[in-house]
Amino acid sequence: MLDKARFPDHFLWGVATSSYQIEGSPFADGAGENIWHRFSHTPGLVEHGHSGDIACDHYQRAASDVALMHRLGIKAYRFSISWARVLPQGRGRVNEKGLGFYQRLVDELLEHDICPLITLFHWDLPSVLDDRGGWLNRDIAGWFGDYAQTLYRALDDRVKLWITINEPWVMADKGYLQGVHAPGHRNLFEAPIAAHNMLRAHARAVESYRAEGHNEIGIAVNLEPKHPASQNPEDLAAGRRADAYINRYYLDPILLGAYPSELSEIFGEAWPSWFDADLDDIHRPIDFIGINYYTRSVVHNDPDNPPVCVSSVPPPEKSRTEMGWEVYPPGLTNILLWVSDRYGKMPLYVTENGVAFDDPPVVDGRVNDIARAQYLHDHLLAARKAINAGVDLRGYFAWSLLDNFEWNHGYSKRFGLVHVDHNTQLRTPKASARLYSELISSHGTGLGVSDVDGAGIDMNFSQGISDTV
Numbered sequence: 001m002l003d004k005a006r007f008p009d010h011f012l013w014g015v016a017t018s019s020y021q022i023e024g025s026p027f028a029d030g031a032g033e034n035i036w037h038r039f040s041h042t043p044g045l046v047e048h049g050h051s052g053d054i055a056c057d058h059y060q061r062a063a064s065d066v067a068l069m070h071r072l073g074i075k076a077y078r079f080s081i082s083w084a085r086v087l088p089q090g091r092g093r094v095n096e097k098g099l100g101f102y103q104r105l106v107d108e109l110l111e112h113d114i115c116p117l118i119t120l121f122h123w124d125l126p127s128v129l130d131d132r133g134g135w136l137n138r139d140i141a142g143w144f145g146d147y148a149q150t151l152y153r154a155l156d157d158r159v160k161l162w163i164t165i166n167e168p169w170v171m172a173d174k175g176y177l178q179g180v181h182a183p184g185h186r187n188l189f190e191a192p193i194a195a196h197n198m199l200r201a202h203a204r205a206v207e208s209y210r211a212e213g214h215n216e217i218g219i220a221v222n223l224e225p226k227h228p229a230s231q232n233p234e235d236l237a238a239g240r241r242a243d244a245y246i247n248r249y250y251l252d253p254i255l256l257g258a259y260p261s262e263l264s265e266i267f268g269e270a271w272p273s274w275f276d277a278d279l280d281d282i283h284r285p286i287d288f289i290g291i292n293y294y295t296r297s298v299v300h301n302d303p304d305n306p307p308v309c310v311s312s313v314p315p316p317e318k319s320r321t322e323m324g325w326e327v328y329p330p331g332l333t334n335i336l337l338w339v340s341d342r343y344g345k346m347p348l349y350v351t352e353n354g355v356a357f358d359d360p361p362v363v364d365g366r367v368n369d370i371a372r373a374q375y376l377h378d379h380l381l382a383a384r385k386a387i388n389a390g391v392d393l394r395g396y397f398a399w400s401l402l403d404n405f406e407w408n409h410g411y412s413k414r415f416g417l418v419h420v421d422h423n424t425q426l427r428t429p430k431a432s433a434r435l436y437s438e439l440i441s442s443h444g445t446g447l448g449v450s451d452v453d454g455a456g457i458d459m460n461f462s463q464g465i466s467d468t469v
């Protein structure tokens with residue numbers, strides 16, 4: 001029975017964050033500037049003029065944040081490294097103080113029995129590299145490989161899981177095509193080049209890991225089922241294009257050695273003919289796939305929305321999040337099964353899953369975010385179903401530990417299991433954090449069988465987690 005079925009013994013129950021979204025102190029200890037600092041300080045690009053200058057002040061509070069995770073019973077922590085802290089010029093001289101921050105963080109995690117998972121790149125490219133063309137410059141593969149090697153040499157003795165790049169799709173689409181993320185370009189011709197160079201950089205980092213590292217390395221991609229709005233041939237084709245663009249764009253070349261054929265149709269004359277040698281290089285084994293799952297979309301053909309020529313049907317209001325995304329737990333089961341089926345059974349991690357809701361306020365040191373708790377619960381159940389169906393799922397990382405800087409939305413969207421008062425930096429674990437804590441300590445058996453039917457969840461948690469720290 002499901003409620004008696006424990007998650008696998010070594011399942012990693014984690015939370016995830018990223019450097020620019022939580023650290024603050026952008027220039028502390030000799031760090032170089034990164035493109036998100038530059039972007040958020042350009043008027044009009046981020047809501048309310050927010051920036052990551054302070055964020056969650058994690059650079060100053062890392063030790064107490066680790067202690068907080070420990071109190072919540074968290075077993076694994078996925079965080080990213082700020083490239084410009086470690087290499088202020090993007091290449092060459094290592095800034096020992098910047099590197100030291102991450103070395104201390106890893107030691108602190110291990111002392112608290114929390115398994116670190118490092119993401120090498122979560123969008124905060126050093127500005128000096130952007131000045132040299134950033135992801136449009138072919139040399140970036142080598143720059144990234146060298147940066148990665150510095151980290152492996154410093155930390156691979158203590159870090160067992162590495163991710164090269166977080167969501168290259170978002171970086172290419174929002175950073176180079178839509179212009180809503182740093183570096184803020186809107187250029188159809190650039191987007192495929194940036195994407196291709198990210199894949200080459202990923203490959204270089206994997207290659208260098210095989211020479212230097214002793215543990216496991218993979219990539220984190222955002223996947224999203226694309227369901228055609230109707231069975232008419234235009235909508236079915238739109239569904240295939242949308243699926244190729246978001247779900248197969250990065251995994252196909254890495255795991256199958258070729259780009260999906262729909263991409264040349266989508267980009268038209270902006271789709272270059274690639275060197276075969278690049279694709280051979282990109283097509284090299286990785287140890288696991290990290291999957292970031294938030295939502296699905298229902299799509300229809302829309303010639304007025306190039307280049308993919310697809311639009312999404314707005315989700316019903318009752319299942320819509322603050323981001324406008326649909327809450328759709330079965331999509332997580334489906335996407336995990338789809339990946340295992342298409343690319344062959346291999347270790348998978350849910351490296352991000354979470355939701356922004358308009359949370360109730362902090363009252364008496366509590367935030368009763370029942371909707372997020374339900375979301376977490378239902379998605380863990382969906383993950384459990386995928387395991388029962390044979391998927392080799394090794395861990396789940398809730399996005400996010402803290403309410404943080406949500407990119408172009410600034411602080412207006414809250415994804416945290418822990419509420420952050422951005423004036424005082426007070427952390428308050430929400431009800432969702434307490435639910436997660438209970439589920440971790442019960443190895444997931446607390447996902448009661450009655451809940452399979454969507455019955456309500458019991459929010460009277462017995463565990464003594466201090467509410468406000």
Ligand code: BGC
Nearest residue numbers: 018166167170222292352406
């Ligand atoms: C990203 C996170 C982001 C989250 C919510 C993911 O695309 O990796 O950095 O905060 O989604 O939008």
